Every structure is written in C-alpha cells, then in structure tokens.
Amino acid sequence: MTIIRRLLAAGAAMGVLAFAAASAQTPPTSTLEAVKKRGQVICGVNVGLGGFSLADSQGKWSGLDVDMCNAIAAAVLGDAAKTKYVPLSAQQRFLALQSGEIDVLLRNSTITLERDAGIGLQYSGVNFYDGQGFMVSKKLGVKALAELNSATICVAQGTTHEFNVASWFRSRNLTFKPVVFESVDVMYEAFFSGRCDAVTQDSSALASALATRGRQADYMLLPELISKEPLGPFVRRGDDVWNAVVRWSLFAMLEAEERGITTANVDEQLKSTDALVQRLLGVKPGNGKALQLDEKWAYNIIKQVGNYGESYERNVGAGSPLKLARGLNGLWTKGGLMYPLPLR
Ligand SMILES: N[C@@H](CCC(=O)N[C@@H](CS)C(=O)NCC(=O)O)C(=O)O
Missing domain, CATH: 3.40.190.10 (Periplasmic binding protein-like II)
Known part of the structure; x- marks a missing residue:
C-alpha cells in the first residue's frame, strides 16, 4: 500500500469512528x-x-x-x-x-x-x-359455525385470521378447506361468485363488505366470533x-x-x-x-x-x-x- 493509500484508509477509518461517536451521543430524532x-x-x-x-x-x-x-x-x-x-x-x-x-x-x-x-x-x-366472524349465503341454510365442517372457507393472507380459523377447527376435530387470497377484493369476488361456502374476516370488515356491495339481502354473518381482534x-x-x-x-x-x-x-x-x-x-x-x-x-x-x-x-x-x-x-x-x- 502506498503512503497516500494508507493515509486515506486511516482517514476513512477515523471518519467512521467519529461518525459512530457522534451518533452514539445524538439521541435518535423522534x-x-x-x-x-x-x-x-x-x-x-x-x-x-x-x-x-x-x-x-x-x-x-x-x-x-x-x-x-x-x-x-x-x-x-x-x-x-x-x-x-x-x-x-x-x-x-x-x-x-x-x-x-x-x-x-x-x-x-x-x-x-x-x-x-x-x-x-x-x-x-x-x-x-373487534372479533373474527364468518359470512355465508343465506341459501346455504347454515346457522352455526360448527355446521361448516369440511366446508371451503375464503381467507386473506397475512392476517390474524388464517391462524385463528385453523386453530378453531382443529381444536374441535373439525376440518375445512382454506382458500387463501392475497387481495381482499379478489377474495370477495371469489366468495360472492360461489367459490367458497364462507368467508372469514374481522366482523366489522364483513359488515363493511356487505354494506359497500349492497348484499345484505342474500348474505348473513354467523353468530360466533372466534377471536379477540383489538x-x-x-x-x-x-x-x-x-x-x-x-x-x-x-x-x-x-x-x-x-x-x-x-x-x-x-x-x-x-x-x-x-x-x-x-x-x-x-x-x-x-x-x-x-x-x-x-x-x-x-x-x-x-x-x-x-x-x-x-x-x-x-x-x-x-x-x-x-x-x-x-x-x-x-x-x-x-x-x-x-x-x-x-x-x-
Ligand atoms: N385485523 C386483521 C385483519 C386486517 C386486514 O387486513 N383485513 C383485510 C382488509 S379489511 C385484509 O385481509 N386485507 C388483505 C390485504 O389488504 O392484502 C389483522 O390485523 O391481521
């Protein structure tokens, strides 16, 4: 290494140290x-x-x-x-x-x-x-969640709901087939076109989906909330x-x-x-x-x-x-x- 290079390297190292010292002293901006x-x-x-x-x-x-x-x-x-x-x-x-x-x-x-x-x-x-709820078509004739045994349920990825629904069914020795969606819009489209027997979300989000799509006459929420969703x-x-x-x-x-x-x-x-x-x-x-x-x-x-x-x-x-x-x-x-x- 030439002298100049060595000096440059030392200068850079000191610069890094000086920066580290300064950032240790300055509290992070809130x-x-x-x-x-x-x-x-x-x-x-x-x-x-x-x-x-x-x-x-x-x-x-x-x-x-x-x-x-x-x-x-x-x-x-x-x-x-x-x-x-x-x-x-x-x-x-x-x-x-x-x-x-x-x-x-x-x-x-x-x-x-x-x-x-x-x-x-x-x-x-x-x-x-909030709490996690389930929505079904009134035509399905289901009145309680346990009646969804072996049903197909639409659920959104990256939410607390994937875990909750799996553990609710597993702990009761019931089964269901999850259909997982990346986008809620696609999920609701799939649900309303009959791809799943039920869809699960925060109950407020289900109420919102029903209201914004004007589907209250044909669909209903089941009475159970299976989780706490604060x-x-x-x-x-x-x-x-x-x-x-x-x-x-x-x-x-x-x-x-x-x-x-x-x-x-x-x-x-x-x-x-x-x-x-x-x-x-x-x-x-x-x-x-x-x-x-x-x-x-x-x-x-x-x-x-x-x-x-x-x-x-x-x-x-x-x-x-x-x-x-x-x-x-x-x-x-x-x-x-x-x-x-x-x-x-
Ligand atoms: N409260 C739940 C659900 C929140 C949530 O994001 N729900 C809908 C929207 S209402 C969703 O799944 N969206 C999917 C997405 O935006 O990718 C959580 O925090 O995981």
Whole structure:
C-alpha cells in the first residue's frame, strides 16, 4: 500500500469512528420532531375499507382510522388536514412502519403479543374492539359455525385470521378447506361468485363488505366470533415521545365523549369551571407541555375531528352504511370497554 493509500484508509477509518461517536451521543430524532419539521403526519391505512379508511371519487379519505390520523395532525400541527395517507396491503403494513415510510399505522390492525413485542413495533391503544366472524349465503341454510365442517372457507393472507380459523377447527376435530387470497377484493369476488361456502374476516370488515356491495339481502354473518381482534394504531418500538402523542390523542377523543364535549360545543366548554375540562382543553396548562405539544392540542382534535362517539357514529355507527352497534366499543360508563386514562 502506498503512503497516500494508507493515509486515506486511516482517514476513512477515523471518519467512521467519529461518525459512530457522534451518533452514539445524538439521541435518535423522534417521529414527533420529524413530523413537526415536515408539517405533515404520514399514516399507513387500508387500501379501502368502508368505515375505517376509504377514498371517495375525489380522493377524499374518511373513516375511523382516518379520523384518528387527522386527530394526530390536529394535536401536533394544529390542523387536521395536514395528513398524508399511504394505502397498504395486509402484507406490506408492518414493513412500511419498520422502514420509516409512515409515521403511524392506522390500518385495522389487530394487536397481538408478537406484533407488539416481536417485530420492532408497539401499539398505542385500541380504537376498535373487534372479533373474527364468518359470512355465508343465506341459501346455504347454515346457522352455526360448527355446521361448516369440511366446508371451503375464503381467507386473506397475512392476517390474524388464517391462524385463528385453523386453530378453531382443529381444536374441535373439525376440518375445512382454506382458500387463501392475497387481495381482499379478489377474495370477495371469489366468495360472492360461489367459490367458497364462507368467508372469514374481522366482523366489522364483513359488515363493511356487505354494506359497500349492497348484499345484505342474500348474505348473513354467523353468530360466533372466534377471536379477540383489538384493532389499534402502531408506532415504532422505542419511539416513546411519539407513542405518547398517539395514545393520548385517542384518549382525548374518548374523554371528550365521556364529558359530552363535541365539535359543536367545545368553544362553549372553554368556559367550564370543571378543572378537568379546563385541563383537557388547555385552559389550564400542563398536558400540552408534558406531550411536547401546544396546550390547545386536545381542543384542536375535538374542534376539528370530534369526540370518539361522533367519529364512531358517522363512520361505522348509526350514521353510516355499516350501522354497527357500540357494543364493546361503548364507553366504560355505558357497559363498553372504552376507558380513557385520566388526562391530567
Ligand atoms: N385485523 C386483521 C385483519 C386486517 C386486514 O387486513 N383485513 C383485510 C382488509 S379489511 C385484509 O385481509 N386485507 C388483505 C390485504 O389488504 O392484502 C389483522 O390485523 O391481521
């Protein structure tokens, strides 16, 4: 090696060391910082699931997951419209979050131990409690799941459903023939053209498929739900400041519902003498500072997006084609599972 080459090699090695030392000292930029700098929240969403995330003919997205994304933008940037939605398939979704392509995954994704602890991600909360259901043609005359013994069942790849359905049948010594699809659209097309006796998905997704295709007259859901499918946002593991923003944005929507604060009355509520309402709406400071957000973060969510109940009703509840009852997604004060932790 010539002297010059040796010097160059040594210089390069020192450069690498200096870089390593610098990166050991500088804490990794949190997603919150990146979002503030960019002025936009990038959310990974379902390619098209009515009620959760669906774009209309003008390209305007709506749904429960879309509202959650907008709520985060309202909290962080003061503007619910500062969002970008990246449509992802079931297979692509976790990779898109791991690689940093999106800031948060809001794609009817079930929280499981493996997904929360085993793949470099973490969940931030539950925005919809679901369960895996089955849909059949009314003509089939089947009233209960066990009657599907040896039937053909359409199922989507890369979902929790493949595993759940196999273990439900196996543990009862029953059999079924799975037909696995990469795309849900192709799956439903196959099902509605008679390729399978039943199709399985989250029950909300089945209700959505029935409503958007207008097939309620000829098809029905079986009564059994065979699994717990708590759906919620995911962020990268270790991204704790950002995780807190996502989690408390959801709790703020729930707390607003619990206290009867809506888009329509939030300005009136600014005059409330209730210390907790004052704290929630930033009249009394503290919550914003703790989250590294403006004190108006929760006010902006409620004013621009609404409380959880408002979002639920317009997207999946009575005001939507899905017409899903609140059930498990009701507030804890009304017999449901939605329990916002104290916002103080
Ligand atoms: N909650 C389940 C299912 C989520 C899901 O992606 N369901 C449908 C969409 S509603 C699907 O399978 N899509 C297939 C795809 O997009 O490739 C999970 O997290 O695995």
